[in-house]
Structure formats: C-alpha cells, structure tokens
Amino acid sequence: MTRSARRTRRTSQLAGAGVAALLALSACSSSDSGSDAGSGSDTGSGSGGSDKVSGTVNVFAAASLTESFTELGKTFEKEHPGTKVVFNFGGSDSLAAGITSGAPADVFASASPKTMKVVTDADAGTPATFVRNRLEIATLPGNPDGVSSLKDLTGDDLKVVLCDKTVPCGAAAQKALTAADLKLTPVSYEEDVKSALNKVVLKEADAAVVYKTDVQAAGDKVEGVEFPESAKAVNDYPITLLKDAPNSAAGKAFMELVRSAEGQKVLTGAGFTAP
Structure with missing residues (x-):
C-alpha cells in the first residue's frame, strides 16, 4: 500500500470516529433533554395536583355572613367538582370557643379582629381583613x-x-x-x-x-x-386558615375565592364594604 493510500485510510478512520463521537454525544444530549422534559412534566403535574382540591372544607363564619358565604359555597363546589363546603354560622365568640376547644375547622371568618385574636393566639395563621360592615x-x-x-x-x-x-x-x-x-x-x-x-x-x-x-x-x-x-362602630371582618386545618388545600382555595373579585362582588352586593 502506498503512503498516499495509507494516509487516506487513516483520515477515513479518524473521520468515522469523529462521526461516532458526535452521534453518541447527540444521543446523550437527546436523552438528557428527554429526562429534563420528563422532569418538567412531572413538576407540572405536581403543580396541577397541588392546585386541584377535593373533599370537605369546614368553614366557621360569623352569622352575618350566612347569605353571602352560602352563595360563595355553591360557587366553590361548582368550580371545584368533588368538594363540599360545610358551614357553621353563629356568634363569632362561640365559634372561636369551639375552635380553641378542638372543633375541626379549616377556615374561620370573624366579625371582629378581637374575636379573631382569640383563635390566632391559639390555633391559626395571620388573618386578613376581607370586608367591613356597619x-x-x-x-x-x-x-x-x-x-x-x-x-x-x-x-x-x-x-x-x-x-x-x-x-x-x-x-x-x-x-x-x-x-x-x-x-x-x-x-x-x-x-x-x-x-x-x-x-x-x-x-x-x-x-x-x-x-x-x-x-x-x-x-x-x-x-x-x-x-x-x-x-x-364599623367592624372589620378578618379571615384565616387554621394551622391544623384537616383540609388546608381546600380551605386556602375557599379563602382565595372570598378575597377574589368574584367573591368581593358577592359580598359588596350583600351590603358589605371593601376593606
């Protein structure tokens, strides 16, 4: 074999090795990309799962919220198939006493910050005022x-x-x-x-x-x-998610509805004023 032929053969071998390396790298890159996509898909699925709520949400609410919250409860169940909103309406003080005594509740909506404080000092997060009443x-x-x-x-x-x-x-x-x-x-x-x-x-x-x-x-x-x-004597109405809420995901979603534009429309239509 001539020197020229040997040089040509060697060049072909090197080129073939380079192509093989590039193919291997491409396959690896595709595999990694597929893995990343799968991870992203899983994350998306997980996020969707966290957004989906189900089961019963127990809401303790001041008696004056009866009509507006009942309407919002129906809206919530329609927007979240598979959920059920159970209300306990009454005097804010008696509701607070029930919660601090261990009554199972996810959300507490009080007709005054003073009554809310009884619960937040013992068993709740940070409340937020969602409406006012006079x-x-x-x-x-x-x-x-x-x-x-x-x-x-x-x-x-x-x-x-x-x-x-x-x-x-x-x-x-x-x-x-x-x-x-x-x-x-x-x-x-x-x-x-x-x-x-x-x-x-x-x-x-x-x-x-x-x-x-x-x-x-x-x-x-x-x-x-x-x-x-x-x-x-205008009363602020605070709402909070309880720390030991049996269904915290649904409780949080209900609170989001109450504070949304849709929820505020129902509440102000009932005579409440925006905070």
Whole structure:
C-alpha cells in the first residue's frame, strides 16, 4: 500500500470516529433533554395536583355572613367538582370557643379582629381583613313607630333587642351608644345578629340594632334606619386558615375565592364594604 493510500485510510478512520463521537454525544444530549422534559412534566403535574382540591372544607363564619358565604359555597363546589363546603354560622365568640376547644375547622371568618385574636393566639395563621360592615336599626315593616335615630330607641314604649355584648354586633352597638352618649336597656340580649333580627321579623320586638347586611338580607320583612353613630362602630371582618386545618388545600382555595373579585362582588352586593 502506498503512503498516499495509507494516509487516506487513516483520515477515513479518524473521520468515522469523529462521526461516532458526535452521534453518541447527540444521543446523550437527546436523552438528557428527554429526562429534563420528563422532569418538567412531572413538576407540572405536581403543580396541577397541588392546585386541584377535593373533599370537605369546614368553614366557621360569623352569622352575618350566612347569605353571602352560602352563595360563595355553591360557587366553590361548582368550580371545584368533588368538594363540599360545610358551614357553621353563629356568634363569632362561640365559634372561636369551639375552635380553641378542638372543633375541626379549616377556615374561620370573624366579625371582629378581637374575636379573631382569640383563635390566632391559639390555633391559626395571620388573618386578613376581607370586608367591613356597619350597623343599622331594623324596625317593623313600614317603621310604624317612626324610628329615625338611635335616641328614639331609648323610649320606654319600644321593645328593643341587642346582640349580646360579647359578640361583635353587640360590642359595636355599645360603641355606637357610647358615641351618642346614650344608654339603652333592651328587652333581651341575643346570642348573634340573626337571632336579634328574628325578634323583629317575628314581631316579638319593635326594633333591633343589627348589621346593614342583615337588614338587606331580610328584604321587606323589616325596614332599615341608618344612624350617624354607626360610623364610629364599623367592624372589620378578618379571615384565616387554621394551622391544623384537616383540609388546608381546600380551605386556602375557599379563602382565595372570598378575597377574589368574584367573591368581593358577592359580598359588596350583600351590603358589605371593601376593606
């Protein structure tokens, strides 16, 4: 074999080795790329899994949130098939006591920061104010007694009911009375705002100091009377996810709905104001 032939053969061998190396590197790169894609796919799947919620979410909420939260609960179940929202509505103080005593709950929505603090000190994260509410006087339909101010409720001829002083609506009423420099002795103190309102609805009382949202929810069963001192007793409503929530994913998703534009539309439509 001539020197020229040997040189040509050697060059061909080197070229072949180079091509093989490039092919091997390309295969390795493709394998790595496929591995990365698989990892990305897994991550995406994991993220999608974390976004998907299911099961029951237990929400403890102030009685004044009954109508708006019930509507949002239906929306939540529709948006998240396979979920069920179970509500426990009542006086914020009694709900807080239940939670701190071990009642299973995922979310707590209170009618006042003071009541919320009872829970956050023991068993919750950082709360956030999601709406505000103010007081209004609920009278019998047509306002037959001509109530036009908070002072009118102090007359001996009217049967007036208030929320208990330990619950937010009662504490707010006392604050408004103090701002007006008035003293009022009700015929009864009720455990929550719905109970106070029902006294008027059932005509067992002539008037009650409740929230504007409750007057609105009652429709033509009562008539609402605004009074300026209510501006001195506006209640912030905080909401929080409980630390030991049995279904924290669903609880967080429900809170997101409440604070979303969609949730705020429902709440402000019910008479609440944005924080």
